[in-house]
Amino acid sequence: MDALKPCPFCGKNTGSIRLRNMYVPSDKSVFKDEYEAVCLNCGANTGKIYSSAFVRRNGKFVFHKDGYAEAVAGWNRRAEPEAPSPEEPGDHKNSDERREGND
Ligand SMILES: [Zn+2]
Numbered sequence: 001m002d003a004l005k006p007c008p009f010c011g012k013n014t015g016s017i018r019l020r021n022m023y024v025p026s027d028k029s030v031f032k033d034e035y036e037a038v039c040l041n042c043g044a045n046t047g048k049i050y051s052s053a054f055v056r057r058n059g060k061f062v063f064h065k066d067g068y069a070e071a072v073a074g075w076n077r078r079a080e081p082e083a084p085s086p087e088e089p090g091d092h093k094n095s096d097e098r099r100e101g102n103d
Contacts, residue, residue: 002072005079007039014041015079017071020049029056035067037075046074 004015016038023032031054038045052067 002069002076004037004072005076007042007044008079009044010039010042012039012041014039015075016040017068017075030054030064031056031061033067035071037071037078046071046078048074050074 004013004017006013007015017035018038020034020036022034025031032051034049034051036045036049050067050071051065053064054061055064056062
């Protein structure tokens with residue numbers, strides 16, 4: 001499981017994945033829950049709900065979709081600063097001022 005990155009807004013390490021809702025239908029064949037990623041310090045969130053789904057197969061719930069991991073990934077994507085444009089090496093003019101250190 002990936003660790004949550006620091007909050008992009010307040011910089012604190014208080015990102016958290018919160019369980020919002022759970023759905024257990026009467027036939028209990030499919031189990032769903034919803035997560036949101038939120039900062040416990042400043043309340044920043046990804047503005048998106050990630051849902052998990054489990055399907056009962058042979059008496060066991062198996063992951064159909066992992067909403068928790070998606071929420072973590074969503075938070076980390078948001079926490080990631082914009083990819084800096086790599087500096088073009090050709091843009092830099094070579095400075096010809098090279099010191100001759102022969103003293
Ligand atoms: Zn925050």
